[in-house]
Amino acid sequence: MKAGTRKVCGFLGNVHNCFWYLFYHIGKFVLYDKTLRGCGLFNLGERLVFMDIRDMLHQVKSGEMDMDTAEKLLKDLPYEELGYAKLDHHRKLRSGFGETVFCQGKPDSYLVEIYKRLYERDEEVFGTRATKEQYELIKPAIPQITYDPISRILKAEKPGKEKKGWISVCTGGTADIPVAEEAAQTAEYFGCYVDRIYDVGVAGIHRLLSQRERLTKANCIIAAAGMEGALGTVIAGLAECPVVAVPTSVGYGASFHGLSALLTMLNSCANGISVVNIDNGYGAGYIATQINRIAEK
Numbered sequence: 001m002k003a004g005t006r007k008v009c010g011f012l013g014n015v016h017n018c019f020w021y022l023f024y025h026i027g028k029f030v031l032y033d034k035t036l037r038g039c040g041l042f043n044l045g046e047r048l049v050f051m052d053i054r055d056m057l058h059q060v061k062s063g064e065m066d067m068d069t070a071e072k073l074l075k076d077l078p079y080e081e082l083g084y085a086k087l088d089h090h091r092k093l094r095s096g097f098g099e100t101v102f103c104q105g106k107p108d109s110y111l112v113e114i115y116k117r118l119y120e121r122d123e124e125v126f127g128t129r130a131t132k133e134q135y136e137l138i139k140p141a142i143p144q145i146t147y148d149p150i151s152r153i154l155k156a157e158k159p160g161k162e163k164k165g166w167i168s169v170c171t172g173g174t175a176d177i178p179v180a181e182e183a184a185q186t187a188e189y190f191g192c193y194v195d196r197i198y199d200v201g202v203a204g205i206h207r208l209l210s211q212r213e214r215l216t217k218a219n220c221i222i223a224a225a226g227m228e229g230a231l232g233t234v235i236a237g238l239a240e241c242p243v244v245a246v247p248t249s250v251g252y253g254a255s256f257h258g259l260s261a262l263l264t265m266l267n268s269c270a271n272g273i274s275v276v277n278i279d280n281g282y283g284a285g286y287i288a289t290q291i292n293r294i295a296e297k
Contacts, residue, residue, distance in 0.1 A: 101127035151181035172201030172225030182281025226250025229261025236270035
């Protein structure tokens with residue numbers, strides 16, 4: 001055998017060994033079902049089914065769940081196929097966060113069905129960038145749904161959630177509040193306590209300094225600001241916890257719809273600051289929740 005051929009065979013052998021090593025360890029947490037055909041994790045014509053199988057089996061054994069229900073759940077794994085959408089019901093199992101909905105731009109019939117399916121499965125559903133018209137469209141199907149016109153969040157939430165930890169959400173001005181509320185309500189939906197500190201921009205920095213004691217209690221701080229976007233840098237220079245900076249599209253012409261704030265935040269000289277996309281309150285709330293959960297472990 002030629003040297004080049006031996007190298008290729010050796011490489012393929014290592015890849016093969018690594019694949020089966022990973023498959024063996026992943027297999028401790030998943031059910032590999034050769035009978036369920038579809039588009040799978042490794043695109044092998046068979047699919048890996050993610051689920052807390054042990055919990056389901058205990059429910060069947062104790063009589064809490066009947067066989068037909070268990071069979072239906074298995075058929076929906078690892079996602080529910082709607083044709084126009086693949087609902088990732090097991091995202092919470094993998095990442096700790098259930099799937100949410102970006103409402104903007106979705107056709108009405110698709111949006112209603114997605115909301116219905118997620119709510120029926122999880123008894124709650126959360127969507128961003130929604131309109132009042134979309135709320136009125138979904139309300140007959142899910143009477144528990146609520147809509148906040150400021151954050152544009154459309155949700156139905158389980159009552160009595162325990163709010164853990166501490167996340168502070170700050171804004172430079174009142175015009176930044178819609179983005180900040182998207183962040184704050186995202187974190188609250190995912191089980192975090194949120195302290196809102198609004199209108200503390202650098203144009204009157206004494207307003208921010210007067211809130212320093214509240215900032216010291218936070219596991220993470222979200223700073224939403226437009227214009228030149230300096231708020232994130234100032235807060236990061238005052239706080240010992242991580243800061244998630246959110247540039248907003250608030251400002252006059254040369255702010256370029258939030259680009260000036262984004263560049264300021266990306267070029268911050270302060271340490272411990274991360275930056276999400278322009279107006280991405282949801283992304284900031286999600287990251288802050290991850291940080292808060294780690295801090296509370």
